[in-house]
Amino acid sequence: MKTLTLFLLMTATLTASAQSHSDEHPWTDYLYDVMTADDAESDAWEQTYDLLCELEQQPLDINRATREQLEQLPFLSQQQIEDISEYLYRYGPMKSTAELMMIRSLDYAQRRLLTYFIYIDEEKAGEDRQRQFRLSDIAKYGKSELTATVRVPLYRRKGDDDGYLGAPNRHWLRYQLTCGQQLKAGILGAQDAGEPFFAGRNRLGYDHYALYLQLRDIGRIETLVAGHYRASMGMGLVMNSDFSLGKVALLQNLGRTAHSLRAHSSRSTNYLQGAGATIKLGKGIKATALVSYRAIDATLNDDGSAATLLTTGYHRTTAEMEKKHNTRALKTGGSIAWRHNGLNIGLNALYTRLSRPLRPNTATLYRRHYPQGTDFLNASIGYGYTCHRLTASGETATDKHGHLATINTLSLQLADTWSLTALQRFYSYAYQAPDAQSYADGGRVQNESGLYIGTTWQPTPRLRLAYYIDYAYFAWARYLVSQSSYSLDQLLQTTLQHRRWTFSGRYRLKMRQRDNEDKTALDNRWEHRARLTADYQGDSGLSCRTQIDGTYNAYGERQWGAMASQSLRYERQWLRLQGGIGYFHTDGYDSRLYLYESSPLYTYGIAQFYGEGLRYWLMARTAIGRHWTLTLKAGVTNYFDRSHTGTGLQQTNGSSQADIDLQLRLKF
Numbered sequence: 001m002k003t004l005t006l007f008l009l010m011t012a013t014l015t016a017s018a019q020s021h022s023d024e025h026p027w028t029d030y031l032y033d034v035m036t037a038d039d040a041e042s043d044a045w046e047q048t049y050d051l052l053c054e055l056e057q058q059p060l061d062i063n064r065a066t067r068e069q070l071e072q073l074p075f076l077s078q079q080q081i082e083d084i085s086e087y088l089y090r091y092g093p094m095k096s097t098a099e100l101m102m103i104r105s106l107d108y109a110q111r112r113l114l115t116y117f118i119y120i121d122e123e124k125a126g127e128d129r130q131r132q133f134r135l136s137d138i139a140k141y142g143k144s145e146l147t148a149t150v151r152v153p154l155y156r157r158k159g160d161d162d163g164y165l166g167a168p169n170r171h172w173l174r175y176q177l178t179c180g181q182q183l184k185a186g187i188l189g190a191q192d193a194g195e196p197f198f199a200g201r202n203r204l205g206y207d208h209y210a211l212y213l214q215l216r217d218i219g220r221i222e223t224l225v226a227g228h229y230r231a232s233m234g235m236g237l238v239m240n241s242d243f244s245l246g247k248v249a250l251l252q253n254l255g256r257t258a259h260s261l262r263a264h265s266s267r268s269t270n271y272l273q274g275a276g277a278t279i280k281l282g283k284g285i286k287a288t289a290l291v292s293y294r295a296i297d298a299t300l301n302d303d304g305s306a307a308t309l310l311t312t313g314y315h316r317t318t319a320e321m322e323k324k325h326n327t328r329a330l331k332t333g334g335s336i337a338w339r340h341n342g343l344n345i346g347l348n349a350l351y352t353r354l355s356r357p358l359r360p361n362t363a364t365l366y367r368r369h370y371p372q373g374t375d376f377l378n379a380s381i382g383y384g385y386t387c388h389r390l391t392a393s394g395e396t397a398t399d400k401h402g403h404l405a406t407i408n409t410l411s412l413q414l415a416d417t418w419s420l421t422a423l424q425r426f427y428s429y430a431y432q433a434p435d436a437q438s439y440a441d442g443g444r445v446q447n448e449s450g451l452y453i454g455t456t457w458q459p460t461p462r463l464r465l466a467y468y469i470d471y472a473y474f475a476w477a478r479y480l481v482s483q484s485s486y487s488l489d490q491l492l493q494t495t496l497q498h499r500r501w502t503f504s505g506r507y508r509l510k511m512r513q514r515d516n517e518d519k520t521a522l523d524n525r526w527e528h529r530a531r532l533t534a535d536y537q538g539d540s541g542l543s544c545r546t547q548i549d550g551t552y553n554a555y556g557e558r559q560w561g562a563m564a565s566q567s568l569r570y571e572r573q574w575l576r577l578q579g580g581i582g583y584f585h586t587d588g589y590d591s592r593l594y595l596y597e598s599s600p601l602y603t604y605g606i607a608q609f610y611g612e613g614l615r616y617w618l619m620a621r622t623a624i625g626r627h628w629t630l631t632l633k634a635g636v637t638n639y640f641d642r643s644h645t646g647t648g649l650q651q652t653n654g655s656s657q658a659d660i661d662l663q664l665r666l667k668f
Contacts, residue, residue: 035594050268059117062118062120069181077105080106097111097115137183145175145176145666147173147664148173151170151193151661153169158652159648164193165196165199169193172206183214184214188211188265188267189208190208192207194649195314196321201315201324207313207315222278229263230264231262233288234382236437236439237436239378272290275291276288281336286337289334297323309358327354328355344382345384346382349377352434353374357374365482378399389413394406394407404426406425423451423453429476442487448473450470450472464494469489481513481522500539507529510526511525512527523555524555525556533545533547545565547566549593559586562586566582576622581614582614583614584610593608594606594608600621614637627666628665630662634659635661638655
């Protein structure tokens with residue numbers, strides 16, 4: 001309570017001198033609405049969040065945006081991109097975002113979401129979309145942003161006293177220069193809590209640095225990246241280090257066969273280091289080439305080979321620091337794509353060589369076919385076709401041993417209010433592609449075949465229903481499963497708009513098979529999850545969300561869980577205040593629940609809770625003058641069922657945890 005009192009006093013002082021509100025919007029509500037429990041635990045969602053933060057800071061002029069620029073928005077399907085382009089071609093520049101209602105393939109939520117990433121400049125509406133970039137533009141149109149963020153825990157972990165090499169604070173600093181959509185360059189330094197700063201192996205300061213440069217639409221060069229960057233090819237069976245959306249969003253964004261390069265400007269450790277370029281070779285033909293050489297972390301075997309490649313990025317203890325950058329990875333490859341009248345075909349390839357052989361513990365059955373060796377080669381062919389009401393796409397890939405993986409999708413717009421989506425995938429249990437990331441119920445592009453069918457129906461402009469069913473079969477053993485198994489996942493979601501209110505409900509039923517206690521047979525583990533939400537958007541700057549979550553695990557000891565939460569947002573020219581409170585009560589970890597809360601820019605705000613307790617938080621964002629923005633957040637979690645939290649070096653004495661986040665941004 002002392003933390004929140006102090007925070008309120010600081011907020012009152014800051015807002016008294018505020019002059020303008022920030023330029024950020026609550027698009028994160030949409031991201032949370034399409035997220036499932038599985039997505040909340042995925043690192044890919046944090047990358048997607050970072051990407052959308054970047055796109056929000058550099059919105060597109062919808063009237064001058066190219067098809068390639070629209071493809072940067074991960075929540076748009078290929079059909080929706082075609083419809084937007086056709087509307088602009090037939091009717092000319094949009095005069096306001098209200099014209100998005102004329103594009104029938106966009107529903108209410110997507111239209112609202114799209115407005116956060118686009119703008120309309122009527123003065124330039126008639127200008128040509130392409131403009132040659134000149135270095136002199138940087139001095140005239142360039143914009144700089146310096147962002148510093150720190151999280152201060154108001155408690156001590158066990159490792160802070162004995163075990164961690166650094167201070168308990170987490171902090172990062174980033175400078176970025178942009179010039180329209182054509183130039184982005186910057187440098188980022190990041191430090192996790194417990195990592196040494198200007199000490200030990202981090203004598204140069206931060207534990208992680210990222211230096212990046214990105215150029216777009218420079219003559220025949222569609223994209224040029226150097227330094228730290230991300231890449232995706234096709235539908236991800238060969239490589240995808242870019243973004244990923246879950247099963248609910250899959251109903252809306254199928255049909256994407258991306259061949260993209262993007263600067264990596266976040267704290268994530270999933271990136272390439274080197275250079276890449278996409279060149280326009282001719283009408284409808286473009287080629288991408290990339291090369292990357294970087295140090296990565298690995299757990300080593302006694303013979304010096306790598307048992308596992310690590311992606312956590314943590315270097316807090318002596319043992320973790322010994323694994324830092326002990327292996328090198330060379331990656332090179334590219335793609336060539338052709339598009340004409342809705343038809344597209346692409347060829348993709350990637351070669352990877354590790355400085356140490358990868359030798360996982362194959363004595364454990366489920367690891368028997370994990371990637372092994374020093375060299376990896378993957379190639380694929382991607383294909384797709386889009387017309388007025390049909391989108392079909394797919395990719396078929398192979399590794400150097402001839403093992404196959406394929407994914408194919410079909411989306412039909414049966415009527416203006418009804419769409420149907422189907423996805424088939426087959427990933428051989430022996431397919432090895434270390435950089436693959438695509439749709440998979442099991443989380444890996446390996447050992448899975450299945451069929452996903454989803455539909456959306458919008459009987460009225462205010463009511464929308466969505467449903468999917470997904471069946472997956474796993475031919476080989478998996479973690480906690482010693483034989484062939486399958487899973488079944490279903491979700492029904494409805495959304496209703498009424499004036500300033502949006503009501504939604506969701507029910508998800510998922511079954512996973514696991515070994516029984518004797519490992520003689522498989523048990524069917526059914527999990528039920530439900531959510532009810534009510535959102536209010538007022539015209540006075542006030543909005544709120546009331547939410548109830550529930551879960552029931554019908555196996556073993558049969559755990560229940562529930563959470564009731566309330567969040568508020570108040571926004572004026574000189575002030576933006578946000579806060580929330582949630583009470584949770586679950587029978588154990590298996591019935592854990594997830595809660596989203598607003599956080600400073602570029603900071604992912606999904607947390608999981610189990611047991612019994614109360615979570616409450618308050619955040620204030622205010623502008624100081626024309627160039628400075630200050631954000632303060634205080635969050636407290638009180639547990640009613642324990643005397644300490646965490647385990648191992650993360651253990652803290654006491655039943656509560658409180659953190660303060662501080663972010664200062666300078667834009668000039």
